[in-house]
Amino acid sequence: MFKVLVSDPISDLGIQQLMDANDVTVDKKTGLSEDELIAIIGDYDGLLVRSQTTVTEKIIEAGSKLKVIGRAGVGVDNIKLDAATQRGVVVINAPDGNTITTCEHAFAMMMALARHIPQAYAKTIGGTWDRKSFLGVELRGKTLGVLGMGRIGSEVAKRAKAFGMSILAFDPFLTADRAEKLEVKLASVDDIVRNADFITVHTPLTPETRHIIARPQFEVMKKGMRIVNCARGGIIDELALVEAIDSGIVAGAAFDVFEKEPPEADHPFLSHPKIIVTPHLGASTVEAQENVAIDVSEQVLNILRNEPFINAVNIPPVAPSVMNKLQPYFNLGEKLGSFATQITDAAIREIHVEYAGDLSDVDTQPLTRYIVKGVLSRHFAGDVNIVNSMHLAKTRDVNVVVTKASKTKGFTNLITVTLKAEHDEERLVAGTLLQGYGERIVRVNKFPVDIAPEGHQLVISHNDKPGIIGLVGTLLGENNVNIASMQVGRKIVGGAAIMLLTVDKAVPQDVLVKLAGLPEINTAEEIVLL
Ligand SMILES: NC(=O)c1ccc[n+]([C@@H]2O[C@H](COP(=O)([O-])OP(=O)(O)OC[C@H]3O[C@@H](n4cnc5c(N)ncnc54)[C@H](O)[C@@H]3O)[C@@H](O)[C@H]2O)c1
Numbered sequence: 001m002f003k004v005l006v007s008d009p010i011s012d013l014g015i016q017q018l019m020d021a022n023d024v025t026v027d028k029k030t031g032l033s034e035d036e037l038i039a040i041i042g043d044y045d046g047l048l049v050r051s052q053t054t055v056t057e058k059i060i061e062a063g064s065k066l067k068v069i070g071r072a073g074v075g076v077d078n079i080k081l082d083a084a085t086q087r088g089v090v091v092i093n094a095p096d097g098n099t100i101t102t103c104e105h106a107f108a109m110m111m112a113l114a115r116h117i118p119q120a121y122a123k124t125i126g127g128t129w130d131r132k133s134f135l136g137v138e139l140r141g142k143t144l145g146v147l148g149m150g151r152i153g154s155e156v157a158k159r160a161k162a163f164g165m166s167i168l169a170f171d172p173f174l175t176a177d178r179a180e181k182l183e184v185k186l187a188s189v190d191d192i193v194r195n196a197d198f199i200t201v202h203t204p205l206t207p208e209t210r211h212i213i214a215r216p217q218f219e220v221m222k223k224g225m226r227i228v229n230c231a232r233g234g235i236i237d238e239l240a241l242v243e244a245i246d247s248g249i250v251a252g253a254a255f256d257v258f259e260k261e262p263p264e265a266d267h268p269f270l271s272h273p274k275i276i277v278t279p280h281l282g283a284s285t286v287e288a289q290e291n292v293a294i295d296v297s298e299q300v301l302n303i304l305r306n307e308p309f310i311n312a313v314n315i316p317p318v319a320p321s322v323m324n325k326l327q328p329y330f331n332l333g334e335k336l337g338s339f340a341t342q343i344t345d346a347a348i349r350e351i352h353v354e355y356a357g358d359l360s361d362v363d364t365q366p367l368t369r370y371i372v373k374g375v376l377s378r379h380f381a382g383d384v385n386i387v388n389s390m391h392l393a394k395t396r397d398v399n400v401v402v403t404k405a406s407k408t409k410g411f412t413n414l415i416t417v418t419l420k421a422e423h424d425e426e427r428l429v430a431g432t433l434l435q436g437y438g439e440r441i442v443r444v445n446k447f448p449v450d451i452a453p454e455g456h457q458l459v460i461s462h463n464d465k466p467g468i469i470g471l472v473g474t475l476l477g478e479n480n481v482n483i484a485s486m487q488v489g490r491k492i493v494g495g496a497a498i499m500l501l502t503v504d505k506a507v508p509q510d511v512l513v514k515l516a517g518l519p520e521i522n523t524a525e526e527i528v529l530l
Pocket residue numbers: 074075076095098099102147148149150151152153170171172173202203204205206208209230231232256257280281282283284
């Protein structure tokens with residue numbers, strides 16, 4: 001039974017699927033401190049949060065059973081991603097569910113700003129009928145600068161078009177083609193700050209976007225411009241903004257997010273007549289909260305059940321069509337990695353993977369993670385998984401090199417794993433997925449073979465002489481080790497050869513020593529592929 005902790009208020013309807021699952025129990029405990037979370041997280045396989053819970057390194061470390069952290073929303077800046085990756089915990093988010101809701105909030109903020117709605121409301125309900133102080137501006141005909149043209153930024157731009165605004169947009173990934181389709185003009189940050197009547201930001205908070213609008217930008221802005229932040233606190237320098245408003249450059253600002261949330265009671269935004277604020281409500285609609293909770297619950301279930309999942313933020317994203325194509329190879333890839341590492345004695349320096357045939361034109365990154373997991377599992381036991389395998393390889397100075405080849409010498413697909421180790425040791429295993437036959441290992445070092453990668457295998461290198469197979473069979477028989485299948489591979493008659501035997505159980509160490517001592521046998525190793 002899996003246990004999932006929900007530590008922020010998340011829509012009940014959205015997590016119904018989790019609560020109904022008969023292999024999952026869900027506990028809802030909101031408002032816990034870091035220490036309180038540390039004390040209980042060890043019991044849980046999954047953690048579901050919004051933005052209130054800060055998932056620190058200490059919490060992740062204490063989560064000894066933790067497999068997944070689900071963020072019911074977009075931003076994962078409240079989750080210590082490095083720590084999760086190092087411990088092999090998948091972090092997933094729900095990137096699409098609150099796009100429209102947040103876009104609408106940003107638009108509502110822009111309109112409220114243009115027409116002083118919160119200030120006018122406050123005065124009116126306070127008993128003052130003031131029709132002079134709140135002269136607004138139209139959106140029509142104005143220039144809107146959008147920083148960040150991802151999901152939310154693009155939707156804001158669409159709506160702004162409908163209001164008759166012209167749009168200047170900046171995003172490092174915005175192509176001329178896409179800008180044309182969205183009917184926006186590509187611009188630099190500098191163009192935007194100099195020419196926009198309104199600016200709205202829709203980027204994540206990164207070292208690059210932190211204070212992307214600060215004093216130097218305010219100094220060159222159009223007098224009377226207005227600015228909106230419904231993305232992340234810190235993208236706009238808060239103190240520089242207050243200065244810019246007080247000096248008459250900026251006419252007003254609307255903020256849903258703050259550098260520190262909640263802000264201190266004496267935060268200058270909270271008492272400024274030209275700044276309107278909401279308490280991080282961008283994603284707070286019934287629809288968005290249901291959407292994100294449904295999306296994240298579905299993926300958490302997939303991860304707990306070891307099924308394919310999407311939206312992992314600490315694993316590179318892969319299109320579902322690519323994932324479908326790769327999935328049948330995951331088991332084979334991991335077994336090839338495991339086989340290769342078990343026949344390698346020295347310290348591994350490089351994992352070289354060649355994908356050939358059908359796999360040569362696919363984004364094989366996820367498959368490489370399985371192969372690297374297979375290679376490292378022997379040394380890291382249960383601590384390695386597809387989230388942390390590449391990271392662990394890097395921390396151990398193991399280089400992972402991937403190459404592609406379109407030709408496969410007779411196979412429609414071929415994965416070749418070569419381990420380069422110290423003292424010039426090099427070991428190679430190749431495998432394929434054969435239509436109708438499943439997974440096969442088709443080459444070990446220089447020898448062509450054909451075996452299923454499963455169970456206990458003996459790899460015996462010997463000289464190709466008559467009678468050797470008989471000697472091996474007799475010795476194993478005498479020691480009660482049953483042979484399920486056998487393969488012999490050689491390059492030339494009478495030369496070096498390899499014998500691969502699938503046996504029904506583990507081969508005792510003393511039997512391996514006796515095997516290696518038989519005439520014409522050079523080495524005898526047991527490989528376990530369970
Ligand atoms: N207020 C809220 O409640 C709320 C709700 C949802 C999302 N958000 C926040 O809104 C932001 C945008 O969300 P989204 O779903 O559109 O994300 P997204 O990933 O779809 O879009 C972000 C865009 O920012 C761009 N970007 C990155 N660095 C940039 C830079 N230096 N300059 C310009 N553009 C840059 C990216 O290329 C990307 O296109 C995120 O910070 C998210 O956390 C806030």
